[in-house]
Amino acid sequence: MTTTYTAITCRPMREDDLPAALALSQAVRWPHRPEDWQFALRLGTGFVAEEDGAVAGTALCWHQGAHHGSLGLIIVAPAHQGKGIGRRLMHLVLDQLGDRCTVLNATVAGQPLYESLGFRAIGTLHQHQGIFAPPAASAGPRARPATAADIPAIVALANRGTGMVRDELLKHLIGVADGAVLEQDGAVTGFSLIRPFGRGHVIGPVVAADAACAQALIATWGDAYAGAFVRLDVTGSSGLGEWLAQAGLAEVDTAVTMARHGVPAQDATVRQFAIVSQALC
DSSP states (O other): OOEEETTEEEEEOOGGGHHHHHHHHHHTTOOOOHHHHHHHHHHSEEEEEEETTEEEEEEEEEEOSSSEEEEEEEEEOGGGTTSSHHHHHHHHHHHHHTTSEEEEEEOTTTHHHHHHTTOEEEEEEEEEEEEOOOOOOOSSOOOEEOOGGGHHHHHHHHHHHHTSOOHHHHHHHHHHOEEEEEEETTEEEEEEEEEEETTEEEEEEEEESSHHHHHHHHHTTHHHHTTSEEEEEEETTSOOHHHHHHTTOEEEEEEEEEEESSOOOOOSSOEEEEOSOTTTO
């Protein structure tokens, strides 16, 4: 699909657009690496806005099963803001998702646009990052390294914790991440993944029954990643903010979680404390 308005043209994103997309994210001070952009595009569908052959904006979306989706990496070059590019790109990704229940994480600047397109606020997201210095282990639950045999349980927990079908996303994440799980009576009851991202590593998703279990799943990475730059994006209801700050991961930004065409129906017994990324949710 191609649409044209004055000198701006929108078209599907290709892999050879990724260097320009990276430059856009750097212009707005987002930390994505080339590998992060490549991972996001290969999992989903993207569009770019061009002016005179130069990329001026991007937008990507991802199907999360037959009934849900997410979108993100909505970026407009600072020099091109105010021209309606963001709205046009949004229409393209929303057309891809159709009537799916769609989730995104909005900046304060982007929230009015998303509200005008039918999204409503359903929560907040808090970005924590810094040099990882987890507190000494408590007497609570202890995680163990995940194995290939744990993958079906990890995928099932990811689906239950978000109310979306995450099989394809988790399959790709597990290919680039290390994992840890909690067990009770021989059953996997929670998990966390850690992978390279941005300036260092990101821990997410973290899915667990309660905050104590989520802390155990985060703290388990302390030995391997103490002194490293680590990021987590946790939900406003996680209750982990103070503990993360004590672990060297200060809160540096807040986003508004928004949904359109309903809200994912999450499991009451397990939830996602830290997300995959602000785009993939």
